Amino acid sequence: MAYKHKNNVSLKTACCSLEENKKESIHNQTECCTTDIDAESHDGHNHDHDDLKEKENVFRLFLPSIISFVFLVVALLFDNYFPQSWFNGWIRILWYVVAYLPVGFSVLKDAFQSIRKGAVFSEFFLMSVATIGAFGIGQYAEGVTVMLFYAIGELFQMMAVQKAKSNIKSLLDQRPDTANVIYGTTVVSKRASEVTIGEIIELKSGEKLALDGKLLSDHATFNTAALTGESKPDSKSKGDSILAGMINLNAVSQIEVTTAFTDSKLSKILEMVQEATAKKAPTELFIRKFAKIYTPIVVYLAIGICLIPMLFVDDYVFKDWLYRALIFLVISCPCALVISIPLGYFGGIGAASKNGILFKGSTFLDIMAAIQLVVLDKTGTLTKGVFSVQKVVAIGISEKDLVRYTAAIEAKSTHPVGSAIIEFANYVNNNTVVTEVTEIAGHGIKGFVDGNEILVGSPKLMKKFNIDYDSELDAIPYTIIVVAINKKYSGYFLIADEIKEDAKTAIESLHKINIKTIMLSGDNQALVLAVAKELNIDEAYGNLLPEDKVEKVTAFLNQKSKVAFVGDGVNDAPVIALADAGIAMGGLGSDATIETADIVIQNDQPTKIFTAINIGRKTKQIVWQNIGLAFSVKLLVLILGAGGLATMWEAVFADVGVALLAILNAIRIQRMKF
Incomplete structure (x- = not known):
């Protein structure tokens, strides 16, 4: 189906865009994202078969590294422990070349393609120069080892990206391809994209609804976890709205379709989450720009380390200083930053999705981390409407x-x-x-x-x-x-x-993290003050028209405070657009408000405001931890390498080791409970 292809391309792009120089592939054999997301679940494959296929894919991914590792270990044994008379000269060199190619060929190819596109100073270029240089000075084992560890690190990075995308994939799994449409006394299975507004769907117990609609049966109970993140069953009565992705938990129900397949709430949620992965946070953009400047500088410094000492070192040996320069190049590879930081933001978006919160871009994670003032509408936001x-x-x-x-x-x-x-x-x-x-x-x-x-x-x-x-x-x-x-x-x-049951808890939670709360409403002032007093809201203003709300929020913004506005109605859309972070209640909220908002709370719970801020803060904390870790370790080993005190093994740790530590730190957020 058309929408499947669209989702696949979008999500693969999100994965590949984690590093600009990796848009084509991380390695040719990996196809960047391991498997096509839309091929899973939608076609009704047996889960055991899918698990087996996934294990086979993982084995195929690591097969080049396994081959390289086996050849390397045998070569090291012949070199150091079990010398062989035939293992010398061109045979020895060829053996190491065979060990190098399974993991090195794709990197050399990517380096060549990057140079053709004008991106000379990519990490592929750095790793290629460093490892070929190691071969040039006779350090064959170290050349193979550096490339092998680099390749393994890349595979773990890619698997971490796949893990971070699991929440988005689970959303995709919630949208069925077909619907059972009632025509008189017969029921016909149709593609969901072909079902028209006004047609009646029969939904059996355990089935997922493919389109938004209105319940025609007297009563029904649904699992709404796909939309709200909440597993608690939701009881509906005749005439209530039922949304795509909800699962029928009891008797057969009839639903009249009210929205086209592509316009359903779940379809829009999927689009918003996919688009979110392409919107970069300021920190992420800075690191990308920094890497473009940083990488050429270290290349020129490496050249300087190799050549400048010949002017003032009496016992200058070109081979020794070239080795130091190559170590310097390996250490300087910026992949720990360029991969782990976007992965941290990606993980933040995934953690939020798991909690029923949609961020329309990683930049809003940073904004929510800095929020000082939360302004809330009353009806539909703090109350049930x-x-x-x-x-x-x-x-x-x-x-x-x-x-x-x-x-x-x-x-x-x-x-x-x-x-x-x-x-x-x-x-x-x-x-x-x-x-x-x-x-x-x-x-x-x-x-x-x-x-x-x-x-x-x-x-x-x-x-x-x-x-x-x-x-x-x-x-x-x-x-x-x-x-x-x-x-x-x-x-x-x-x-x-x-x-709402959790409204008071929401306000208390915000106060605990020193965030001021203000309520704006069109209701009379006495009523607004009564609600504010009950919830312990700091300030409350009633009798406000939509333009009055805009004026109030503008005044708050002029005080240089970072402001989040939370609302649900059409009249809230202008204020949501104006605030630093516009938050919409996605269940009761109007389409205009949801479209305008930067963040959507799917289950309408005010406590999710605190959760969104908490996720934003944790994400930013992890990102800066990774920046600090990468810079401190790399700087230390760079100095040791330039002084001849670090070998290629320390360089491997400073590059691949730090990258893996940063990645493990980045994916922690997906395991946290908020």
Whole structure:
């Protein structure tokens, strides 16, 4: 299918782009990314067969290194422990050449291709010059050893990249190729890309949904881990939105398709994650630029180490100083930096994806690490965005009758507050007689239920009909629905947008890492302050229009603070675009907001804001640890090499050893729990 090819190219590019000079290949036999990601899982292959195939691929990757290692070990045994009369002269040289070629040929080829493209000072060039130079001065074993360890290091680097991509691959595995479409009494399996909006899909227990849709069945339970990172089952009712990638956990369900295959939330998530790997962080870009300057400098320094001493050293021996220069070249190879740093950011993006957070580029990991102020929208971000009855108080009547009368008359209304009461009452019209219902604009509703006159509305409605009620209700910031039966105050309903379960924990977590929190909302100031007080938010501003929010965030940015804004609605898109880091709630969020955002929280949990900041900080910490490790070890061994105190073995450690240590450090973030 077309989308598979697109994903494959994109992800292979992400892998290969970890070092600019490796765009063609790390080694020809490796094809840069080992296997094509889209060939796995989508075609329904047996997992045991896939595991066996993967082991075979790994063996094939290491086969050239194994051959080289065997020839090298035999040569060292003949040279040092079991001398052979025939193992000398051109036969000995040829033996070492045979040991060198399995691991060295592809590097020599890549060096030649880089030079043809104008990139003379690549790491391939450095390794080629150093190892060929070692052959030139008779250090055959060391020449082969350097190239062998370099090749093994490259393979481990590539396997680390594959490990870092496992979270993205698991996302790809969540999107089925086909869907079972109902046509009358028959069910036809179709390609998901060919299913049109309005068609009805049959989803059996254990199956994954291929397209976004609306549940037609009365009830269903789904595993939403592909989209949210959460394994907790999510129960849905008739009319609820169901997203591609969700897995049906109970009886057969019917879903009406509402979005084209390429426009589903999961498809967009995949695109965002793949695009994220191509967007470089400032540190990453700096290292790339640095390597382009650094590498030519060390080449010229190596030439100087070889030739300049002849001007002032009395017992100058060209072969000895050339050996020092070659050691210098091996040590100077920048692969520890150029590989491990992008891998660190790649790992950060993968760790975030695993936790249900999508970073649209590694640069936003750096930004989140520096955030000082988090500005949050209220509705849909800190609250659930759904009105519900929080409290019922009955006066002179049973609570059951108050709820029944109110729900009966609200069933004739279209107001969203009325819907909350009907849902709370679980109201079904069981021969209840409702007559003469009248909407009183801006006040409420009037009518008769089983012959009783019912007034339902705001306190203003009570004032309009001169009905005495508890005046303390006027001071409550939440929505109050007052009820009068037969001109007598009979109680009230407190209706509010329910605060998310983890909202308070989210604010507390941010405060623990010294991040200030501010809430902006279009709701009335009293309500906003009440929510802010309950959650312990530092500052809160209500009665704001979208342009007012922009003005507020601009003022925060002018204070030179690093600002993250978190929102979900269309009206939040301008502010999300303005902030240093725009964060969208991906479940409830509008498409415009998600498209504009730099970071998307898939499960709408406010605590993920803290997780995103934590991942950003850990990623930056690991990146700078690698920079410090690489520079300190290389500088030390460079000095020793130039002074003749380090051999090619120390050079191998300073290059490949440090690179492997940095890589192991970089992939730690994928194993961390956030």
